Amino acid sequence: MGNEATISSPDGRSLVLRPAKALSWQDFVDAWDYRELLWILAVRDVKVRYKQASLGIAWALLQPLTQMVIFTVLFNRFAGIHGDSTVPYPVFCLAGLTVWSLFASGLSLSSESLINSSNLVTKVYFPRVIVPLAAIFTAAVDSAIAGTLLVGLMIAMRVPFHATALLAIPIAAIGGLCAAALGLWTSAINLQFRDVRHALPFFIQLLVYATPVFYSSSIVPERYRPLVALNPMVAVVNGFRAALFGTEIPFAKLGLSIAFALVVGLLGFIRFRHLEQTFADRI
Amino acid sequence: MSAPIIQARGLGKRYVLQGPGNRTLREAIVGGLKAPARLFSGKRPHEEDFWAIRDVNFDISAGEAVGIIGRNGAGKSTLLKILSRITAPTTGEVRIGGKVASLLEVGTGFHNELSGRENIFLNGAIMGMSRAEVRARFDEIVAFAEVDKFLDTPVKRYSSGMYVRLAFAVAAHLQPEILVVDEVLAVGDASFQRKCLGKMQTVASGGRTVLFVSHNMAAISRLCSRAILLSQGTVAADGPVPKVAGIYAGGTNGESPTEVDYRGRAKMPGSEHVRLLAARIMGDESGSPTIDIRRPLVVEFDFEVLSDRYPLTPNFHLFNEEGACVFISSDGHLRESQNPRAPGVYRSTATIPGNFLSEGMFSLDLAISTFDPVLVHVHERGLFSFRVHDPGEGDSVRGKFGGAIPGVVRPMLHWRTDPVADLIGLTAGQTR
Numbered sequence: 001m002g003n004e005a006t007i008s009s010p011d012g013r014s015l016v017l018r019p020a021k022a023l024s025w026q027d028f029v030d031a032w033d034y035r036e037l038l039w040i041l042a043v044r045d046v047k048v049r050y051k052q053a054s055l056g057i058a059w060a061l062l063q064p065l066t067q068m069v070i071f072t073v074l075f076n077r078f079a080g081i082h083g084d085s086t087v088p089y090p091v092f093c094l095a096g097l098t099v100w101s102l103f104a105s106g107l108s109l110s111s112e113s114l115i116n117s118s119n120l121v122t123k124v125y126f127p128r129v130i131v132p133l134a135a136i137f138t139a140a141v142d143s144a145i146a147g148t149l150l151v152g153l154m155i156a157m158r159v160p161f162h163a164t165a166l167l168a169i170p171i172a173a174i175g176g177l178c179a180a181a182l183g184l185w186t187s188a189i190n191l192q193f194r195d196v197r198h199a200l201p202f203f204i205q206l207l208v209y210a211t212p213v214f215y216s217s218s219i220v221p222e223r224y225r226p227l228v229a230l231n232p233m234v235a236v237v238n239g240f241r242a243a244l245f246g247t248e249i250p251f252a253k254l255g256l257s258i259a260f261a262l263v264v265g266l267l268g269f270i271r272f273r274h275l276e277q278t279f280a281d282r283i
Numbered sequence: 284m285s286a287p288i289i290q291a292r293g294l295g296k297r298y299v300l301q302g303p304g305n306r307t308l309r310e311a312i313v314g315g316l317k318a319p320a321r322l323f324s325g326k327r328p329h330e331e332d333f334w335a336i337r338d339v340n341f342d343i344s345a346g347e348a349v350g351i352i353g354r355n356g357a358g359k360s361t362l363l364k365i366l367s368r369i370t371a372p373t374t375g376e377v378r379i380g381g382k383v384a385s386l387l388e389v390g391t392g393f394h395n396e397l398s399g400r401e402n403i404f405l406n407g408a409i410m411g412m413s414r415a416e417v418r419a420r421f422d423e424i425v426a427f428a429e430v431d432k433f434l435d436t437p438v439k440r441y442s443s444g445m446y447v448r449l450a451f452a453v454a455a456h457l458q459p460e461i462l463v464v465d466e467v468l469a470v471g472d473a474s475f476q477r478k479c480l481g482k483m484q485t486v487a488s489g490g491r492t493v494l495f496v497s498h499n500m501a502a503i504s505r506l507c508s509r510a511i512l513l514s515q516g517t518v519a520a521d522g523p524v525p526k527v528a529g530i531y532a533g534g535t536n537g538e539s540p541t542e543v544d545y546r547g548r549a550k551m552p553g554s555e556h557v558r559l560l561a562a563r564i565m566g567d568e569s570g571s572p573t574i575d576i577r578r579p580l581v582v583e584f585d586f587e588v589l590s591d592r593y594p595l596t597p598n599f600h601l602f603n604e605e606g607a608c609v610f611i612s613s614d615g616h617l618r619e620s621q622n623p624r625a626p627g628v629y630r631s632t633a634t635i636p637g638n639f640l641s642e643g644m645f646s647l648d649l650a651i652s653t654f655d656p657v658l659v660h661v662h663e664r665g666l667f668s669f670r671v672h673d674p675g676e677g678d679s680v681r682g683k684f685g686g687a688i689p690g691v692v693r694p695m696l697h698w699r700t701d702p703v704a705d706l707i708g709l710t711a712g713q714t715r
Contacts, residue, residue: 015383017368018376040408044394044401051396123391124409125368125383277371280364281298 023273031127038130042137049138060145064101068094071214081215087245088157091150096213098146099168099240103175103233104204106139110183111190111200118283128276129269132187136180143172154244162246171243174254175236177261184268188275191282212237232257286380287342288461288492289366293375294339296361297332335361336516339375343494345460348487350503350524351496352531353513359496360465362513363387366494367463381460381492384410388465390450395439399430399449402438406453420456427478428452448475455482461492477685480506500528500643505675505685525573528644528670541565541572543666553586554660557595557651560585560628564647564667572669576642576679576693580635580669586651586661591623593653595660597631600648601640609645609691615654638680638695640671641688 050056068090075081076089083092110132114121117131154161190196211233212220220228228234235253242249336358343349353359364370366377367385392409393402403424407417417424425431428448430441438446454462464483483506487493497503503510503524510527512520520530542563545551551558562584566574574580582599597620598613612633614620646668651661673679680693 014378014380015368016376016378017365017372019372019374034411036414037408040405044397044405047401048394048396120392120409122369123388124385126409126411280370 019277023270027127027129027269027273031129034126034130037126038134038137041130041134042141045134045138046141057145060142061149064094064097064146064149067097071097075214081219083214083216084241084245084247086247087159091153091157091159092216092241093214094150094153095241095244096237098143098150099172099175099237100208100211100213100233101146102139102143102172103179103236104208105142106136106176106179107183107186108200108204109139110135110179111186111196113183114187114191114279115197115283121283122280128279129184129272132183133180135187136176136183139179140176159245162244164243164246164249167243167249168240171236171239171249171254174257174261175233175240177265178232178236178257181261181265181268184265184272188268188272188279191279192275207231207233210234229253229256232260286344287378288345288380289341289343289494290378291339291341291375292377294362294365294372294377295337295374296335296358296365296370297373298335299332334516336365336513339513339516339518341511341518341521343492345380345492346487346490347509348483348493348495348507350507350510350527351494351513352500352503352510352527353519356515357513358516359513360387361516363463363465363494363496379461382411383461383463384454384457384459385463386451386454386465387463389447389454390438393438393446393450396437398437399434399441402449403453406450407457410454410457411459412457417453424449424452424456427455427482444475451475451479451482455479455486459491461494462486463494464496466497474686480685500531500670502687504528504672525670525672529572529668541667541669543663552661552663553589553651554658556588556590556593556653557660558587558589559649559651559661559663560587562649562663562666564669566669572667573672574669576638576640576671576673576681578637580637580640581632582635582647582649583630583632584649585628585630587628588624588626591625593658594621594623594655595651596620596654597651599633599650601635602646602648603641603691604644607691609640613652639692641690641693642671642673644668644670 050059053059055062071093072090076083076093083089087095113131113135114128120126121128121131186196186200210228210231217225217228217234217238235250235257239249239251239254241247339358339362351359351362361370363385364387365372366379367383367387369385369387390402390406392406394405397405403421404414404417408414425434428445428451430445430449433441433445438449441449462483480502483493483495487506493506495503495506507524509522510520510524510531511518512527512531520527542561544561545558546560551560553559562582564572565581565583566572566578584597586595586597588595596613596615598611598615600611601609603609612635614631614633646665649661649663649666650659652659673681675681675685677683680695681688
């Protein structure tokens with residue numbers, strides 16, 4: 001730009017708005033500056049979700065409970081699918097559902113999050129990446145509520161608690177990380193191609209069969225296992241159960257899941273940052 | 284002048300009509316397959332460009348209050364969206380030296396199900412305030428919004444007035460270096476509008492920068508010293524408010540003259556009986572087409588009577604910005620005007636008193652007519668246009684009121700208010 005005049009800036013911060021910026025360190029700083037908004041948006045969504053419903057918070061319990069009952073009856077009793085020999089099938093299944101729902105509802109909430117926040121995106125500036133990330137936290141609150149159901153069921157069915165059970169929480173967080181990484185892609189692409197809104201529930205439904213949510217990884221034939229291992233949620237679900245039930249935690253595979261989430265997430269953020277500039281024009 | 288706090292250079296924003304925004308995945312795939320063909324044709328299918336703004340340049344200094352005006356579709360909203368970082372420019376750049384808070388809408392992010400209290404924190408966070416900052420100003424915000432009794436009521440039960448008050452209150456307490464305000468003041472009752480304008484004035488006089496976008500020239504002129512006129516996406520004028528307002532109202536020709544002299548022109552307006560030599564309006568001594576609402580405006584015309592066949596009545600028609608005729612005035616009530624005048628040069632002067640017209644733009648037609656029989660010898664349409672401006676110093680009809688005042692005229696009538704000692708006794712039906 002020809003004449004670079006200086007800008008007066010009372011607090012020493014200045015900003016240049018220009019077309020098509022690439023992802024820079026500043027984007028991470030901006031997102032960090034708005035971390036309170038992340039929390040507030042997540043809290044808002046949780047409050048609103050249950051304020052409008054007459055059953056309120058019970059919905060967060062009812063959903064995994066019903067799914068667990070159906071899976072138990074259908075797959076365990078009728079089809080004879082067994083989980084782990086160590087715990088009763090309902091506990092096995094609910095544990096899988098709890099961590100799976102964090103991923104599944106996190107991904108679907110974050111995919112729709114930008115479209116649902118159009119009133120914000122078109123009216124005020126903040127790092128847009130806050131929106132899909134906040135959706136993950138909303139899903140996490142739901143899963144935490146479902147987690148209390150799981151604890152209750154474990155007590156009721158006399159499943160012993162192991163010291164490693166506390167590790168289940170960070171392992172579940174890896175599932176949230178995977179959802180966030182994919183959510184950065186889907187939420188941005190959803191604005192461009194509304195096809196995402198149709199394709200994604202379908203994709204999530206397929207993925208639940210490719211993840212050992214209501215069955216054990218051990219029933220998968222040996223030669224298909226490398227293929228199954230490509231799904232980062234396999235290690236998360238298995239690791240979650242292992243921590244909870246005191247079996248061997250697959251740390252190496254969890255490490256790969258984290259690596260998957262970081263790589264996909266970073267690439268997603270780059271893509272997101274690129275598309276972000278036209279979000280307001282696309283909604 | 285100090286270094287600018289906002290500097291825009293070559294700013295442009297292109298929208299693609301019927302482009303990728305509403306393109307489906309199928310079209311994208313098909314388009315992708317056709318991409319090699321596109322390399323040769325150099326054309327993208329189904330795309331039409333539209334430049335909402337183009338090559339916009341300006342500098343704004345810290346502490347300035349700048350109004351941005353323009354008709355619908357002039358690019359005001361796009362410019363605001365770029366300055367508020369909602370959308371990125373297609374070309375050019377803007378340098379901004381401070382925190383920007385924008386109020387493009389009232390109650391951005393407000394959620395109907397949440398209470399006033401919850402929404403204050405939510406809205407504050409969305410506008411970039413920390414929880415601690417909101418908490419520190421919480422009482423001030425509540426007091427400004429006058430909603431203390433309803434703090435824990437969901438905002439869906441608020442009246443629209445309360446909603447707007449709360450929303451503006453949060454924004455007004457942001458304390459950014461740069462405040463960008465869209466026409467949100469169009470809502471809310473008059474006293475609240477005044478409060479908002481007052482708040483924005485203190486923001487501006489506190490050394491912070493205010494950008495105010497409005498169609499309402501009167502509001503802009505009370506708040507801003509400078510205005511930028513956008514027209515078809517480019518800066519059509521940039522300067523002191525009165526000058527830009529004149530251009531905005533005048534449409535094309537820019538500043539309206541305050542004097543027209545026909546002498547020496549090949550064709551002077553008139554008939555075989557009279558011709559117009561010159562005309563002028565005189566308000567402020569500066570000769571600007573902006574008139575202080577409190578001061579009289581003198582309309583003066585020089586004409587030459589060529590024959591004494593008809594009585595000739597000089598007159599003028601005054602129109603406001605809606606095109607309504609405010610009044611017609613002539614010297615027809617004068618005895619001399621009802622009889623033919625002897626040939627010669629005359630000067631007619633009429634004075635429109637101060638504290639009589641309302642604020643806004645006016646245009647003036649000047650005529651010389653005969654009323655019996657009806658003959659129009661001279662009729663110069665839209666000869667002058669001028670703006671009546673109220674600086675709002677408290678001694679006009681406006682007094683201390685800051686909002687919009689309706690009315691075609693705004694006369695200062697003779698008022699008296701005296702104490703009446705025994706009025707209560709009288710209304711109670713008692714006699715002395």
